[in-house]
Amino acid sequence: MNPLGANMNKTSVMAKFEEVLTLLRDSGATIIDNANYSAYDEINSPTALQNFVSPAEYKENIEKYLNNLEINPHNLHSLDDLIACTKSHPKEECPERDIESWESGESKDGIDGASDAAQADALIFPSIVSSDVPGLTGHPVITVPLGFMPRDTPIRHNARGNLVEEGPGVP
Template structure:
């Protein structure tokens, strides 16, 4: 949700997991979510009021704490920033995912945003760091094996629910086989490397994965977002979209992204791992 919205320069709301039911969607059910893209916050809020709700097909949606979905548009009003506290986990800028990008330009635009908040009276808490960040980005981090295990289970569940399934795909093995055998899938140029990782994953109910899920909830919650908010007394954290999603994503917490700017015209072109797609370059959101 957040990265696509950011890269396309639109508003995106990554909802709390389960606020929008995930029927027939391949997504990690513990922490994955669905939400709206829109040109404005107000439009996204209107869409969210329609999309949100419980479903018998998504057990997590049954945990929604209210019987009727709020009118989120009513929250789109001018606020008194003097009562708002925002925390910046500065060590999120160490995210290895973005080190090849023009991080200095991102920081420069981010500081303009922060200066605007300060000018309107908001309290900004700098260096409200995640104590779990090194572990989250370590080579043996639990999401490295929990994510593939979740996808393996969720994909099988998705295929079982299909009424029309012309290739009779039932699991990740069938998905890989069809991808390799159907010319239109453009294999091996479009490879199956991550799917192969999913294929080899342990059962989602295995002792290792269950323990990994528990650790992820701790890293993202008690040692992550919850810790930062509690220690700083902040109402929310604020970060550039490209580095904001990894910690709250471990526990299915909500994120809102809005456009911030574009990379400078002199930004060097950086190609993706495939080598034929631009990862970073001039005038990219």
């Protein structure tokens, strides 16, 4: 099944993506092509842990987010608070939904490293990729939808059965 739609292949998707980049440039955005997000392949490899996200990817942003909540029923203000809360609530399914990577060391090869090196305000990804690490960490990204599943695509749920991974019109 072609996740890019019936008439789209990788070459046409990249051509469309380049069209969007040109539009953004023409609108005044500074585009830095091929920012070095060196950990992308490692994080998204078939052998990588599912949903691996390093604290270096979101520690500062999660603290800003938590400290700006109008309603904060669990009084969370830091990554450490979030870790403790996740471990203590059965509905979080810890340790099955492992948070060990949250507690591990920092990485300079991820989104923060790419953003800092490029002095970027946001990274631009095709929608098929932006739900990976950038979507999980809440980093500022511009999502460019470049394809969708055909109308006759059967609905397929994730391994837990609580999210649709494929279905008609899913980007």
